[in-house]
Amino acid sequence: MPELNKLEQIYEGKAKKVFRTENPDIYWIEYKDSATAFNGEKKAEIENKGVLNNRISALFFQYLAKQGVPSHFVELINDREMLVKSLQIIPVEVVARNIVAGSLAKRVGQPEGTPLAKPVLEFYYKDDALGDPMINEYHIAAMEWATPEQMDVIKAIALKVNEILKEFLAGLNIDLVDFKLEFGLHNGEVLLGDEISPDTCRFWDSRTREKLDKDRFRRDMGGLEEAYREILNRLEGKLKG
Amino acid sequence: MPELNKLEQIYEGKAKKVFRTENPDIYWIEYKDSATAFNGEKKAEIENKGVLNNRISALFFQYLAKQGVPSHFVELINDREMLVKSLQIIPVEVVARNIVAGSLAKRVGQPEGTPLAKPVLEFYYKDDALGDPMINEYHIAAMEWATPEQMDVIKAIALKVNEILKEFLAGLNIDLVDFKLEFGLHNGEVLLGDEISPDTCRFWDSRTREKLDKDRFRRDMGGLEEAYREILNRLEGKLKG
Ligand SMILES: Nc1ncnc2c1ncn2[C@@H]1O[C@H](COP(=O)(O)OP(=O)(O)O)[C@@H](O)[C@H]1O
Ligand SMILES: Nc1ncnc2c1ncn2[C@@H]1O[C@H](COP(=O)(O)OP(=O)(O)O)[C@@H](O)[C@H]1O
Ligand SMILES: [Mg+2]
Ligand SMILES: [Mg+2]
Numbered sequence: 001m002p003e004l005n006k007l008e009q010i011y012e013g014k015a016k017k018v019f020r021t022e023n024p025d026i027y028w029i030e031y032k033d034s035a036t037a038f039n040g041e042k043k044a045e046i047e048n049k050g051v052l053n054n055r056i057s058a059l060f061f062q063y064l065a066k067q068g069v070p071s072h073f074v075e076l077i078n079d080r081e082m083l084v085k086s087l088q089i090i091p092v093e094v095v096a097r098n099i100v101a102g103s104l105a106k107r108v109g110q111p112e113g114t115p116l117a118k119p120v121l122e123f124y125y126k127d128d129a130l131g132d133p134m135i136n137e138y139h140i141a142a143m144e145w146a147t148p149e150q151m152d153v154i155k156a157i158a159l160k161v162n163e164i165l166k167e168f169l170a171g172l173n174i175d176l177v178d179f180k181l182e183f184g185l186h187n188g189e190v191l192l193g194d195e196i197s198p199d200t201c202r203f204w205d206s207r208t209r210e211k212l213d214k215d216r217f218r219r220d221m222g223g224l225e226e227a228y229r230e231i232l233n234r235l236e237g238k239l240k241g
Numbered sequence: 242m243p244e245l246n247k248l249e250q251i252y253e254g255k256a257k258k259v260f261r262t263e264n265p266d267i268y269w270i271e272y273k274d275s276a277t278a279f280n281g282e283k284k285a286e287i288e289n290k291g292v293l294n295n296r297i298s299a300l301f302f303q304y305l306a307k308q309g310v311p312s313h314f315v316e317l318i319n320d321r322e323m324l325v326k327s328l329q330i331i332p333v334e335v336v337a338r339n340i341v342a343g344s345l346a347k348r349v350g351q352p353e354g355t356p357l358a359k360p361v362l363e364f365y366y367k368d369d370a371l372g373d374p375m376i377n378e379y380h381i382a383a384m385e386w387a388t389p390e391q392m393d394v395i396k397a398i399a400l401k402v403n404e405i406l407k408e409f410l411a412g413l414n415i416d417l418v419d420f421k422l423e424f425g426l427h428n429g430e431v432l433l434g435d436e437i438s439p440d441t442c443r444f445w446d447s448r449t450r451e452k453l454d455k456d457r458f459r460r461d462m463g464g465l466e467e468a469y470r471e472i473l474n475r476l477e478g479k480l481k482g
Contacts, residue, residue, distance in 0.1 A: 107374045108366065108384060120379040125349065133348045136377045138361040143349060 004028070004083065014040060015053070015199060025186070026074060027086045031057075035199075037218045039131050044217070051079045052228040053197035058082055059235045060165070060196040067164045069157060071192035072184070087184025087193045090146050093132065094154060095122040096162040097178040101202050102215070104178075113209070119162050121155060126182070153190045154183050161192070169203070172234040174212065177202035198228045245269070245324065255281060256294070256440060266427070267315060268327045272298075276440075278459045280372050285458065292320045293469040294438035299323055300476045301406070301437040308405045310398060312433035313425070328425025328434045331387050334373060335395060336363040337403040338419040342443050343456075345419075354450070360403050362396060367423070394431045395424050402433070410444070413475040415453065418443035439469045 004021040006028045011018040014036040019028040031050035036043050054076070061073030072084040097104060100114040104122075123140065124132045140146050146154065158181055166176045179201035182194035194200070198213040205212060212227040245262040247269045252259040255277040260269040272291035277284050295317070302314030313325040338345060341355040345363075364381065365373045381387050387395065399422055407417045420442035423435035435441070439454040446453060453468040 104380075107371070107376070108380065109368070109371050116383045117385065118379070118383045120383050122377060122379070127350070130348070130350050134375055134377075135348070136363060136375075138359070138363070139345075139349065142357045142359045142361050144358065 006081075015050075016195070021083070025086055027084050028077070028081060029084055030081045031195075035214070035217050035224065037214065039128060042218070046217070046224050048225055049199075049228060052225070052232055053195060053199055054080050054082055056197045056228070056232050056235060057195040059232075059239055061192075063168065063239065064161060064164060064192070069160055069164065069192065072186065072194075084193070085186045085191060087186050087191060089126070089182060089184040089193060090150065090154070090190075091126040092135070092140055092145055092154070092183070093124040093126050094158045094181045094183065095124065095178060096120070096158050096181070097122070098162070098166060099175065099177045099204075101177050119159060121158055150185075150190050157181075157183070157190070157192060165196075168238075170206065172238055173206040174231070174234065175204040175206050175209075177204055198231050203231060247322075256291075257436070262324070266327055268325050269318070269322060270325055271322045272436075276455070276458050276465065278455065280369060283459070287458070287465050289466055290440075290469060293466070293473055294436060294440055295321050295323060297438045297469070297473050297476060298436040300473075300480055302433075304409060304480065305402060305405060305433070310402055310405065310433065313427065313435075325434070326427045326432060328427050328432060330367070330423060330425040330434060331391065331395070331431075332367040333376070333381055333386055333395070333424070334365040334367050335399045335422045335424065336365065336419060337361070337399050337422070338363070339403070339407060340416065340418040340443075340445075342418050360400060362399055391426075391431050398422075398424070398431070398433060406437075409479075411447065413479055414447040415472070415475065416445040416447050416450075418445055439472050444472060
């Protein structure tokens with residue numbers, strides 16, 4: 001990668017900032033320490049969260065690339081920043097679930113922790129003003145948020161990521177309960193974008209069922225930094241070992 | 242149909258009562274005058290509503306049968322009652338939409354009346370205690386509410402009913418905005434069940450855009466009986482003419 005510089009900021013989200021570089025194909029992402037939940041209603045600064053999520057996301061994207069799942073990830077710049085391929089984000093958040101938790105527990109009236117007979121995908125319209133409402137593929141087609149062909153690619157990638165990460169994390173004694181993915185278009189191709197971190201996944205310790213993810217923040221349980229660090233340590237133990 | 246009698250009631254819902262007959266394949270449905278909205282929070286008795294919905298549903302089911310869409314409908318008994326095939330109801334309500342209205346307007350932030358580029362199907366888990374939450378085909382498969390093969394049949398019937406009724410109603414100067422269907426199993430076969438009436442559809446006069454459906458009750462507009470009678474009159478004008 002030839003020397004690139006962090007140029008003007010093009011977007012500041014709740015967890016990251018996105019900057020242009022000299023290369024229109026490459027964006028520069030900076031992970032913030034801000035934690036938010038319930039569509040931004042609850043907020044706090046958590047020391048080192050940005051560093052931990054940047055490094056955890058990089059490890060997941062690198063592992064997925066080795067297993068044949070390409071993403072926007074290009075390279076780590078430093079502890080808090082990474083270079084990624086520039087995406088035109090598709091405004092559909094894709095949630096994959098293996099175990100009932102969070103909003104699904106309320107929706108279907110089943111206790112948290114119930115295993116699902118098959119993986120469940122859910123789609124949400126990425127729109128903070130509307131509160132990220134749940135949608136389905138008919139809405140996506142009618143509103144032209146993505147084509148049916150793009151949705152077929154997105155669903156296949158989401159289910160593949162789920163299988164790969166579920167198995168990999170099981171080896172680290174982590175249950176992959178659920179996670180959220182975002183996708184975007186890069187030169188017409190659908191690519192996995194955004195982040196894969198304890199902010200966007202539910203991770204439970206397989207033996208103790210301890211929560212190692214953002215639910216600690218949503219539910220005022222404390223120990224968020226320690227939990228995220230535990231995830232990073234287990235990933236590094238395996239991937240650098 | 243040999244002489245059948247109304248035996249014990251097996252279910253009383255918000256709008257209808259279901260009774261057994263001597264024939265286990267045949268149920269006896271009585272339409273009530275009760276109107277309810279917002280998951281039963283709002284209630285009233287509307288004179289003749291049961292009569293109008295019974296007769297309107299019968300006409301729709303008969304017209305659909307002629308177009309090759311079978312349903313549970315067997316025959317009218319009298320003004321308020323019909324015989325139907327006994328179904329094991331699949332707990333998934335299927336909504337088909339052609340024009341943005343009601344919950345979809347709120348969900349996607351588009352004004353009521355916006356035409357949809359393609360028909361939209363939505364699925365709701367039929368569970369009053371949970372408030373009929375929106376679900377998708379992954380939930381249905383994982384919870385085993387219906388098999389993927391049954392869902393393929395259900396989606397095909399819902400889209401076909403939509404095309405048939407949209408065109409038929411356009412000839413009566415009625416816009417078919419959206420409607421809800423229920424399906425059930427009769428000897429292993431997926432059949433259209435429940436009712437098709439102004440309680441379960443949104444009908445707008447094509448010229449005046451006047452609402453001719455239950456939204457008049459939901460929104461305290463008055464004139465519910467007159468609107469339902471207008472629908473019945475237009476249907477009878479065409480189907481008996
Ligand atoms: N490769 C990429 N190219 C362009 N935008 C991206 C890329 N990856 C992620 N984004 C977007 O960057 C924004 C910032 O992330 P984040 O702070 O998580 O935002 P949000 O508050 O919307 O969750 C998000 O809108 C996300 O979709
Ligand atoms: N052919 C049928 N066989 C068995 N049950 C049916 C049939 N058609 C409709 N039902 C069910 O009859 C019940 C009564 O209808 P309704 O009063 O509309 O109930 P609800 O309050 O659940 O909307 C509903 O649960 C509906 O699913
Ligand atoms: Mg985000
Ligand atoms: Mg009903």
